[in-house]
Amino acid sequence: MSTAAQTSSSSGNVPFLDVTASGFTFDRPQVAVAREQNWWAETPVGPLVLRYAEVQELLRDSRLVQNGRAFLERNDVTGGLVHDWFVQLILHRHGVDHARLRQLVSKSFTPRVSRELRPFIRTAAERLAERLATTDVCDFVDMFADPLPVTVMCRLLGVPAEDYDTFRRWSSNIGLVFGLDHDRGLLPRVEESVTGLYGYVAELVRRREDEPKDDLISDLLRAQRDENTISTDELLNLVVTLIFAAHDTTRHQLAHAMVAFSKYPEQWAVLRERPELAAQTVEEVMRWCPSVPVIFRVAAQDVDYHGLHLPAGTFLMLCVQSAQRDPRVFADGDAFDITVTREAAHLTFGAGPHFCLGAATARTELAEALPALASRLGPPTIAGPVTWRHPIGVSGPDALPLRFG
Template sequence: MSTTVDSGPSSGDVPFLDVTAPGFGFGTPEVAEAQAKNWYAESPVGLLVLRYAEGHALLRDQRLDHNGKRFMEMNGVTGGPIHDWFVPMIMNHDGAHHRRLRGLVSKAFTPKMIAGLRPFVQARAKELAEELAAAAECEFIGDFANPLPLAVMSEMLGVPSEDHDVFHTWTTDVGLVFSIALGGDVVARVESALVGLGEYIDALMARKKAAPAGDLISALVAAQQDDPLISTEELRNLIITTVFAAHDTTRHQLANAMVAFAGHPDQWRLLGSRPDLADQAVDEVMRWLPSSPTIYRFAAQDFEYQGLQITKDTFLTVCVTAAQRDPRVFRDGAKFDITVPREAPLLQFGAGPHHCLGIALAKAELAEALPALATRLGPPSVAGPFTWRPPIGIYGPNTLPLRFG
């Protein structure tokens, strides 16, 4: 592992972590060592918040904001499809405008709607698990982690099943938006996904307006007709953002769960014999190996925090993986254990006014998927080499070859 923890360009007891180094990860001993030294570290991309209490507080601090325009500029994007989607995105608004947009999206995540989706999630998870049980080996992302949330998201939005294949390519690539600093073909892939999604969603909205059904897009189209303040562009942006949140993060969280259990086969066997632990297992998987290992903010003003002078426009990253293993908050935080109740809220879903609306749906999907697999299949083991997405952004394996004991 090429993580470095040393004085670097820092001074005193402030460690330096090179998050741009090949193979860097937030769940390493080097990061734990940095966390023991200080609540934050310096890095090539700005400040890294390593401890839970400070991360939780700063995510709620109104002196910090998302500043989508600044994030795009920092990554060399000043126009085009990515800029035009990301800058006006719901998370980049605050106050009354944010509350109005959030009120629209919350239609997707009411307890009634999630309860209505639960039988669909359960049936699809069991069907996919049975297919894995009949195979000696699988590519878990293609065979389970991708089709489950894709089917659930499509059911929620009203996307026809015959469109799933083309839809999933777009929803996969748009999730790379937080990794555009890495260059290569990332920008082109995200742009292509946004263009394809935008054109598809415009056509789907037109169909739902002509023939409404009981899905989210129909509800949003109806809301637009009742509220002249909602533009078609704003509605399209909301739907693309919902797609991005509902598919890619859950897909990677399912794959991350398998990596976690592959390293802890006794925990898998326990879940298989005690499916009543499903909800607790979901929380532990999300704590241990979150699909959103970092959350960024910008300083909206100059201010002081715990003796540290933070200047306006400072880029600050809350390191969720490290914070959710912080021994100051989590007893035996460096140990993966589905039997230990964890009282502290997970950080990967944010905090305050921007707390993720989709948390209940994501947890419901995993709570159905994990016992469906563990009660039918022995412990997973990795069946071949695989690579990871970058640790900054939505995180998980690119592919995951598995065999089940």
């Protein structure tokens, strides 16, 4: 893969950000300073786009693609189960092939499905919130942010409740694949998770072939039989991918929300008093502290854009976290305020053909979880060391000790 050193720009005013440095985050003041200097910055791993207009446009640029093979080869992974799973992700498919799989899966991720799930999500969130009310200091990730999306995902897939804990360990670690760019020692944990999930899903598929139910896997099997548009390998890959996508991002987004409210406790009081702001709160949380701070793209051909030349194969990062605080678009964008109606949409779910399939479900989970917590508990304060995942990839706290009220 190409790096920033292999790009060229007509502008000499290009800042440098070391995104690989220990402790680096995309909400640091130097990122905002760089954004004011130029619309993109150099980094050790490729150009980083910082402003809203350019990020929004490049997310829809068909010359830039998501390329799983290139990402893994960059990290010396050229074969094996992780390679075979990751390269074939729906995220890394394009054109007709991508549209075929997306059309199939989208039937199970409609706003109607999310509305029907809402009572189940509300009950699960309230039950978990009640548990937190009985503790002094809790690990919020372990007791709430992790089990809630796993419970919802397992309901969609038809996974028995007794398997939730095993399932959540695998689905937590599979997202570490995006961390290989800064720590290749994570590969064994990803391999273990992919192996475990594939074996479990294959057995679940066999059971649903014999005894179909009202769940996502049964729907996919019916489509495979009736429409003949998906192979068994594709079906397994889709289900494993949906497990990873539905769990990891929502888990980290919930934890990010608690960190935000710990910094702005007055906003917690507003949500408690005005639960009708739940949907707007969700949008503000995802704008201010997205669980996917950067979205990766690879130049499928030579690209010239606003004076920046990207040779084919160049690795490009689109920083949605910086873009979503861009003062050109968001007035007082560095402040977290759930009472403000933002005119521009956040970019956390991506854009164009690869807009997140699970956006409606993720929004519903967050919109039920946050009021359930605020109505029962005082504002969160951080009560111990927080363990963070690296900001490049799916990012957020792995351990978040909190005290409520």
